[in-house]
Structure formats: C-alpha cells, structure tokens
Amino acid sequence: MLIDMDYFYVACEELRHPEILGRPAVVGMYPKGGAGRGVVMTCNYMAREFGIRSGMPISMAYKIKPDAAYLPVDFDYYEQISGRVMKLLKPFAEKFEQVSVDEAFLDVSGKVSDHRDAQIYAKRIHDHVLSEIGIRCSIGVGPNKLIAKMACEKAKPDGIKVVQEGEVKDFLDGLDVGKLYGIGEKTSERLRKMGYGTVDRLAKANEMRLMDQFGIFGHEMIMFANGIDDRDVTENYDVKSIGRELTFEHNTADDKEVDAAIDRLAEEVMREVEKNKKSFKTITLKLRYGDFIEHIHSRSVRLTDSKSTLIDTCKELYRNNVDRSRKVRKLGVRVSNLVDYRGQRKII
DNA sequence: TCTGGGGTCCTAGGACCC
C-alpha cells in the first residue's frame, strides 16, 4: 500500500487557518505578494482548477489568481503533522517505510486476504487519518511498490485504488512512458524517439538495445514496464547526506554576501548533522549562476563533526572555483559520506 | 511567468594500491 496525503502543505495550513477553507490556496517559497523568486510547492484543488500547479513560479500563479490565499512554507510545522500521521499509520502495517513527509509504504500482505479486504482495510486507514488529524489521503494498493504507487496516482484525490496481480497488465497498457515511476522528461523523450512511447511498447522492447543506451537502467525500465518490482518495504532507512540551499533575492558577486550565506547554511546543516548524531567526510558546495547553470565542487576531508571545518572548506571551495564573470543566484552546502558519531569522543 | 529545496542513485574518468 502507498498512502499519500492530499495537497499536504496546504492541508496543514487549512488546519490552523480555517479561514482559508473553501478558497484557492497556495503554499510557496518566498511568495512576497507574487514578487518573490520562488515556486508553488503545493496548492489545493480549487487552485488547480485555475491552472495553478506545483513547481510553477509563484509570480505566474499570482498573475493567474491574485486573490488566492498565498502562504509561505513552514517545514517545521508540516513535519510535526507528518510525525503524527506516520505514528497513526505504522500500526496498520507489518513493515512500514516513510518515503517523504507525506507518503509511506505499508506492507499489509499478511493483514488482508484479498482485494475486497484490502479495499476495506484501506478505507479504514483513510477514515482514521481523517478523523484523527483532519487530513485526507489517497491510497494505492498493488502486488508491489511500483503498482501501489501508480495506483495511488490514479486514486487522487481522496480515493482508493486496488490493482490485483491479474489486473497489472491492463492497468499499465497504453499508458504514456512518462507516467512510469522513474521515467522523467529526459528519458521519456529519448524513449519516444526510439519508438517506445507507451508502457506496453516499452515492455516488449529489445533489452540489448535499451541497455546499450541506458545501461542497467534499461533493464530496470523493462522490468517496471512489465509491472515487475521486487523492492522490499525497508524499515530502517539511514540518511546519506544532509544539505541546505538558498536563492539570493538578487544575483550576487559580493564575497561578503556569499560568506554570510555560507555561514548561515553551514549553521543549519550542522544542526541537522548533530540531530542525526553523524560525522561527515565529504563537503560539497553548489553554485547556480544567473544563467541557471549549476556546478558542484566537493572535497573530502578527515572524518569530522566540526562546523569551522565545514565553513572554511566551503569558503575555500568557493574562492577556488567561482566563475568571476558570472553572478551567483543560488548557493548550497551539503555533507555526505556520513558516519555515526560515537558518543562524546572526538574523532581524530 | 521565469523558474525552490530536500534528497537518492548512477556514470565516468583519474589517482592510487596491490
């Protein structure tokens, strides 16, 4: 089962701002009355009726619907609600895997006997979340993660869709390849050019030809196109990297401004690193220039948990690599190669 | 209309070691 909260961020805002209920509403990064440089993160279905979509520049949404409710993102608040939802969901599953703030896989293989049973079980979960938290969700049920996930897409909003083993082929046939999980814009364009525009065509594709073009991914795509997915629902997930980024209000070439941003980002990264009790080895600085081209610069150091090492390394990476002929739009700081930090002992 | 931020995984070349 894949359970996905409907328009989660806006739904959270509706909980604490009931006055926006019944209005088109948008949660976005830096809304600033439509003047900010952010995008729509989530919008409710009323806003979607006007053509507003997540990922759309907030300025565009504002032109379409200036009188919608625009709210700034508050990740801490959404995570708090998310924690309550996940705690409610967990007992319904034999194995439970949270995949994002608003999504989780539940292995319920031993809890239900057939598809009717699954439908009833899913409805119980849906109603429980609605009554306890006040948020609606959509639920997809299938023989594996891939089908559950894609069934959930069909179920949205506020619905339940069960796809049985024998229905998988019918469910996938005729679907655009871009709808298949893991196949985005670039890959679907390439597949279309090769004559594999639909999932059923991809399912029967020449494997050698696909692997020649895409490597192991070519094999995986064919498996997915045939509805085959043997990924397990994995309970204990370990974070692999921690990062923070920010977009400047105006593109900049000012070292003082960049340094201040590095200080801030490093501060937040370290807070998260400490919360997760990790040390790190690799430091990555990301630069996006005014022309939208991104570059990353990284360096591995001795295993450390020191904020000053993080800050100094980032500033060095910046000075050694920045292209002075362009201005910087966005800056990112990330640490990876994480190792569990053991107790109070300093790692030398 | 002008484009966010949090992540994961894969690839490929080069350095280095045995």
Add this chain to the structure above:
DNA sequence: TCTGGGGTCCTAGGACCC
C-alpha cells in the same frame, strides 16, 4: 622495451522524485 588486472576512493555531472 613496453606493459596486466582487480579494486577502492574521489570528483563532477545528470536524471529523477517529492
């Protein structure tokens, strides 16, 4: 004189997902 194969780690870039 010209030359191996296996493996790991590092860096940079890119696709994708939510």
